[in-house]
Amino acid sequence: MNDTTRRAVIALGSNLGARGELLRDAVAALAATPGIIVVDASTPVSSVALTLDGLDETRPEYLNAVAIVDTVLDPLDLLDALHRIESEHGRTREVRWGDRTLDLDIVLLGDLELDTDRLTVPHPRAAERSFVLEPWAQIDPEARLGRQGRVADLIARLPDRTRPVPGATRLFEPTRASSGPSAGDAAAPAAPAAPAPDDRRDDGGPS
Ligand code: A4P
Ligand code: MG
Helix, strand or coil, rough: CCCCEEEEEEEEEECCCCHHHHHHHHHHHHHHHCCCEEEEECCCCCECCCEECCCCCCCCEEEEEEEEEEEECHHHHHHHHHHHHHHHHHCCCCCCCCCCCCCEEEECCCCCCCCCCCEECCCHHHCCHHHHHHHHHHCCCCCHHHHHCHHEEEEEEECCCCCCCCCCCECCCCCCCCCCCCCCCCCCCCCCCCCCCCCCCCCCCCC
């Protein structure tokens, strides 16, 4: 931990298991992690699986979402926290870009620019991914991806779109204390939103 609070953007993805529940639990796990305060989180969207061979409609569809957090964790400690949450939610690693119960990526970490063996921020592939940019713009229409510019402009250049999930709800409801444009008070965590009764299902909402 350090004295600097940074605002981070975390991308969540799941295409195996109880996807909607896994994403909601992951946001709750972020909120329960010392040194992390969840500020906001999007509603899950549906996206075709992107594999190393391209978009693959024969693979299970993903639910993707984005969470905005404030954190005093050092970058690698934040990455370790995300890996711990992934492991606790059944994540295994057999194939790169393979099917997974839970993937948590750091899209942006304040204005840090890092390119190390373990961590690259801003995330090097985020600008090409509607499944990252669209849920992000949903909760922060003015968002910027570092030097790559406005998220809304990046979305406009992409060929594909995510799809809304009928009946899905936000993974976290911001409180007045936790919302706002700057990194907040790390001593005052906000509680994750209680799930809607019909939202704790495999797909994040009715089909
Ligand atoms: N790593 C480096 N930088 C970061 C970062 N900013 N955030 C390292 C998180 N991790 C970062 O990741 C491999 C290693 O990347 C980590 O150990 C960490 O040290 P991983 O999660 O083990 O494996 P991965 O996710 O298969 O690899 P990669 O290259 O990170 O994949 P991506 O780019 O995250 O893509 N299709 C849809 N529709 N929706 C998705 O969410 N996700 C992926 C994964 C592929 N296709 C998808 C989706
Ligand atoms: Mg990952």
